Amino acid sequence: MDRRQRKTREAIFDAFSKLLIHNSYSQITVQEIIDEANVGRxxxxxHFPTKDDLLREMCAELFEHVFSHKPEAEPTHDFSMATGDPKTIVTHILYHLREHGRTMIILLTCENGELFQRYFHQYFHELVTLHMFRGNTRKNTIVPDDFLIDHISGSFVNLVRWWLKNQMKQPPEEIAEYFWAVIQPVV
Amino acid sequence: MDRRQRKTREAIFDAFSKLLIHNSYSQITVQEIIDEANVGRxxxxxHFPTKDDLLREMCAELFEHVFSHKPEAEPTHDFSMATGDPKTIVTHILYHLREHGRTMIILLTCENGELFQRYFHQYFHELVTLHMFRGNTRKNTIVPDDFLIDHISGSFVNLVRWWLKNQMKQPPEEIAEYFWAVIQPVV
DNA sequence: TTCATAACAGAACATATTGTTCTTTAAGTA
DNA sequence: TACTTAAAGAACAATATGTTCTGTTATGAA
Known part of the structure; x- marks a missing residue:
């Protein structure tokens, strides 16, 4: 990818993030974005056919990183994703989320947060299906499997939203405990 | 309220609902709505300063009904909300939701479903705080109260979305069981 | 039934936003 | 250096928004 392309792409992402702090998504115009980013119409x-594509690609890029299954050496935590322990996995993800705290909160609270949440749910859904639902013999026979997975991933999205609402006061480890406390008794 | 006002208001609501089936929220123009509703610009x-106000008022009206605390005699179920039994309350709400099935699914799946969900969450949050969180001595001391309430109400919204996604195949009673199955072990 | 009031229709309008097309300039790559 | 490709900038049509008129019609009260 051309250096110029990367530069403009970055500039547009940054401008968009900056604008999302004060204005709401649907009210931001392309004109404002290109003014802020200092790029031509x-x-x-x-780069982006529509404003929605911009939001979409921003979300995709963010989650691609947060849910990447090969974490580099982190300064704050060095658990390996390979262990497969649900609590560890969740903690790992929460650390990544906190890194992007400001962007996260912007995207989750902007009035098009729905798109963001859908992505979020979808990524975590996949993770739950892969890692946390094997080997666990089901105690709960009342509810269907697909609902249970949906419930778990939905609860995680909710938890993160709650965490963000509270300015991410608690450390990721504690949040992971909360998650486990409401999920473990059910599976 | 003037009969003419009610008539136009209804016409606009209906036209909007009808358009939401095939087109997505942001792509629907005011022109299309007034053409479909046969009212002047x-x-x-x-009636509505903006298109967003229309959506807002539609949501508000719907939930006002669904969460109304004085249910009339229902042909399909005649539990009283006064009993205070959580499962009964939930079942009651689910019946109301099913009545408005088509409108619900339209609003929840349209790309501005976030607004709708926020309303939904908010209404149910209030309900949980009032009815389902009194007298229950907390077994779970790990998680804070406000997170637990948030988790419960969030789970309900999720459950309903899952129900809608599956064409509301299951009867409300069964859905209420699912809800209880994932919530009861936590509280 | 009459009558004042308020809601509505319809047209015309300014304004703003979108997305495209052109030419020219500058940066990156081989 | 020379070729290629991205970007700037201006100008454009097309469309949507929200407002302001004027005239008409339905409604509820006297």
């Missing part, structure tokens, strides 16, 4: 449309 | 803006 043509350039914007060359 | 001026009239629309006299």
């Amino acid at each position: 043509t350039t914007f449309y060359a | 001026t009239t629309f803006y006299a």
